[in-house]
Amino acid sequence: MLGFSGNRTWVYAQSVHGRFQKIHRVSGVLLHAILFVTPWIPIGGHPALRIDLPARRIFLLGQTYNAGDTFLLLLVLLLAAFSLFFFTSLFGRLWCGYVCPQTVFLEEWIRPIERLIEGDRTARMRDDGKPWTAGRLARRAAKLGLFAGVAFVISMAAMSFFAGAPELWTLQGGSVEYALVGILSLGLFADFAWFREQLCIYLCPYARFQSALTDDESLVVMYDPKKGEPRGKDAVATGGCVDCKKCVVVCPQGIDIRDGFQLECITCGRCIDACEDVMHKLGHEPLVRYGTEAELRGSKTRIIRPRTVVYASLLSGLAAVLLVSLTGREAFQATINRAPGSLYTVDDDGMVRNTYLLKVTNNDDVVRPLEVRVDGLPDAVVTVAPIELAPTETAMVPVVVRMPVHADGGRTWPMTVHVGAPGGDGDDLALETTFKTQDE
């Protein structure tokens, strides 16, 4: 079958058991819990996580974030990026092997379904070499039908974060949302049925910049040639590689780890489980394990090295800024600007009028009445319509300030606009601006 590389050798990964497969089960359960349960858990009247794109709001663990919190979102994204850099420099591609949704869905759904319907590696290879029969067609149709079902369920779960799980699953979502579910389902189906390991090798951006993030002291899966070579049947007595190829046939990326570390390797540990099984039965140490290239050379692996120090420092700095920003987050935000094109006008009664536009954003999920007061202008009269913001609403409110001309004042008066709860209770925001007038 053709792949991006021109020729593709289909990978028939054999099933394997072992301690790293148990870790796969745990990480799979956790990822599925996040995907399928989180959108249904209500906290503070909203799902634990919901991204409301049309209203530009994110509900997270009982807090509501809106467009005014873009800085926080940027900080979180930077934190996630540097966490990935830091984590990768120490532990290599453990994300790919244990947490990446691509790996988890293939491990937890697709390969078990394939094994259940078409058998393990040998049966599938034998079947694929035969002409199409009614039985083979039925098996293939059943397998692909189940793949399509899994793709649809995963797509619905993913879209629940955006459209709301109860609405989506009870067919009360919008047509755009169901269209997106359809597109995502098709993409996932193509991945499950055909693309698989090629996604990691040719499309995944994270895989592409691996070599820049790792070095000889990052954790990888490696074969120990000092113990393993020369390989062959004679090695049974010496603890070398008996060339059983178990580590090769279980590999979902279709590589032979005995050829040395390769960028295709997602460090899933399947080859380690396979080799441990073989070598423990023979009474020897396994030849494939997690380790570093430095260890293999006989050097010591350093955790503290320039790149990990730089990443750790940046991470700590970003985490501190995020913490301070979150704890100092205001219940509402306000900015004031002079109305476009206006400086001042003189009314019929001789009062000087300045007009401003007050932009207020309610950061919380409650209705918020606000009051505006002005300081610094003697005898000023402020006219502003009552403000009552719906949850997370942003409003532009005209504020008119009028003041008589004062003999002792200049043409520009500093003034402070206070925005806060009616009656002066709660947090006030003080906004500095100026009042323009004429000489007496």
Ligand code: SF4
């Ligand atoms: S070589 Fe081993 S760790 Fe790497 S992808 Fe293959 S089975 Fe997983």
Ligand code: SF4
């Ligand atoms: S599983 Fe171990 S013994 Fe078997 S081929 Fe691989 S490295 Fe050699």
